[in-house]
Amino acid sequence: MLLPMSPVDSMFLLAESREHPMHVGSLQLFQPPDGMDALDIRSMLDDAIADDEVAPLFQKRARRSIMSLGQWGWETDQEFDLEHHVRRNALPQPGRILELLALCSRLHSSLLDRHRPLWEMHLIEGLNDGRYAMYMKVHHALVDGVSALRMLSRMLSEDPDLRDMPAPWAPCAPTVRAEATGAGGGPLRGLLDTAGETAGLLPVLVRTISRTLNEQTGTMSFSAPKSMLNVPITGARRFAAQSWPMERVRQVGKAAEATVNDVVLAMCSGALRAYMLSLDALPDSPLIAMVPVSLHAEEGGSADGGGNAVGVVMCNLGTHHGDPAQRLETIHASMAEGKESLRGMTPLQIMAMSALALSPLLLAPALGLNSMLRPPFNLVISNVPGPRKPMYWNGARLDGLYPLSIPLDGQALNITCTSYSNEIAFGLTGCRRTVPHLQRLLGGLDAELAALEQAVGVG
């Protein structure tokens, strides 16, 4: 049976090409419990593979046919083949983080097989620090970043002594499921409900377009400058990632009366300014970031069945200012204004608005409109909250959690941040050719955090 897919979700299939894979990823590092090593974690995962139990969401594949009038829908893959989806990898020597990031860059560059459920889980051994890594890749049509993290944390536990936990792709254990259901009616609403809710999206979208053009709300951007990031891209990716203590970010925010997210954006702003200055490529007017705002917290929405529910704010990054404090101030004001204009809308209107802001971006590759004169914004910066406490899988501590996202034609760099426990991780995913020396941005982020601390008088 073919279940309908929401228009927003199917956009991610329509817009995909060999140069623009539309999957998100996450890299997870696990510390083996005392008395075990990395290969013991692999043995547990091998056992889970042998069990061959797979959650319904991970058995869904996308299909369209004449019967569905060419519309994309979801159906269960009757020839599901777990070994195609869960793959064993190893790092070449010396097995440093450098080799791990190179492997993830490559794994993130290749397309998912559309004949099968749109995900892959890569088990990675051979880290020289004794940890074990997993890279998971999920099509954006199946889940957005927030849903992916939510699924991930449901598979983990705060209890380091819990054992016999299911694999990441397995159906939830009964205890965990009960707990999630207990949290309210929202989180476990089925696929059909979701489809019903979003079926009316298109008319709303049209209404929102006309209202937006009349009212010019702060969620829309009409003034992003051209930049080196806003050019056609190639299929290969480069990935860089690093974490900083959340407490340092929080202290800066507190002293400057800004949010953690404002400080995260200010770190990106400073790093981008330095990077572009070094390449003699900084635009005169400030870069504009599209900042997705999750709607999950307020409405529940389709969290359990996957699906996308994200609004966006256009943020002035203030990259034309030489002073870190002034950049942070510009960002804070811009985010406050953008969120204010979202406040009066229903979640559905916010989704429609986001689809509007996203649509040229998503539809351009599908329509071949690669030479747009002005980008709607310069890059996407997301900040996705992850688990707040240390999490474990069968005693192995989740030690790091790094997101990989989607660069696009005209959007060669994506920055996605994830908070976890007491750290915040920055994952930078760029076109390998268009964004040279991507790693230098990590140094820029570090320098900017220090500069902000000095500017606001902490640290």
Place this chain on the structure above:
Amino acid sequence: MLLPMSPVDSMFLLAESREHPMHVGSLQLFQPPDGMDALDIRSMLDDAIADDEVAPLFQKRARRSIMSLGQWGWETDQEFDLEHHVRRNALPQPGRILELLALCSRLHSSLLDRHRPLWEMHLIEGLNDGRYAMYMKVHHALVDGVSALRMLSRMLSEDPDLRDMPAPWAPCAPTVRAEATGAGGGPLRGLLDTAGETAGLLPVLVRTISRTLNEQTGTMSFSAPKSMLNVPITGARRFAAQSWPMERVRQVGKAAEATVNDVVLAMCSGALRAYMLSLDALPDSPLIAMVPVSLHAEEGGSADGGGNAVGVVMCNLGTHHGDPAQRLETIHASMAEGKESLRGMTPLQIMAMSALALSPLLLAPALGLNSMLRPPFNLVISNVPGPRKPMYWNGARLDGLYPLSIPLDGQALNITCTSYSNEIAFGLTGCRRTVPHLQRLLGGLDAELAALEQAVGVG
């Protein structure tokens, strides 16, 4: 500057899609010399990467533009990035051939980046038998299998004591180049020559079509049965490979007055019969194999600059016969007839004939004609001669050489054989979904060789 591409070569770009990557591959196993281990081979390759010397052929990328009226052509990649092309991999434990074949299946499934020169070389460490592996992937538009093997053997040496040899992707050392030039005017003819020679192909093709329909030569097939191999395929691949002593194959051929190639085809025939019988899927009429015949030996052609120069014979595999000897006899007669009808043609006519036989196959995915009523043939079986003597790279002995080829919509399995030293290797590349239990065919090949030995009274 954009250099023209031959129509046959550009067909491989036009026909490519995410379900039908059009690259060939080869897996090579190297035995380290005494006193060295596999990681020493990697160190030598690392040094070669650092040298950053790349042969012109490997710097060519395919491009088409409005300037070239939409025709594909070749140009030098001005931003060539060796680290994108040469990649370090490692096998997960326990590092058996099983893990190696699984890795190659996956590497062979993903598309090459069309913005860059169409090749990748994967260095693979972690084999538990102490050997070092390399998997190379080259787009069929750049080189055919014969040219790839020729390039490979030019990079190797028969001298186990030779050192300071260039990397596989590096320009040939002066001594090697002189030797190749000395072999006659043919092998080193440039790209422009090749393009000139094939520019007249299309009119010849049209003439050949009409002649073929009138004369019904043995190179064309109009009677292949429908089979489980002739269905639409998916993007993921499964690869299996094994070698047998060439002497066993040769003895069978000698006793039956058949060629080595006839015996190779008979092994495939018996294995396919047993495999399809076990799945209750053997057609009543005999399977027809398309058998490419290389034109390099006679004409030189475009061997050095890459390019494709292959004729084809349609071979009746006699899979309806229960008796191995009778299958071999049918194959021998069919191949002799097919080769006879190629004999009266010029190389260009043979190429045109081959393009004719290939074109429905290659153009079907591009045109979306996936539901052809009868396949032109059931599968492609190639036998590509490799080096006859043991070959070495900087003292490391090439210990095994396995080809990976191209399954297509309607052609879910490809069998390519390579002779090397005193062995013949069979490489089976299949659609992961359409050809289940591909490994069983290896057992079938082994059983059929034994059955043939018994039938003709040798071994």
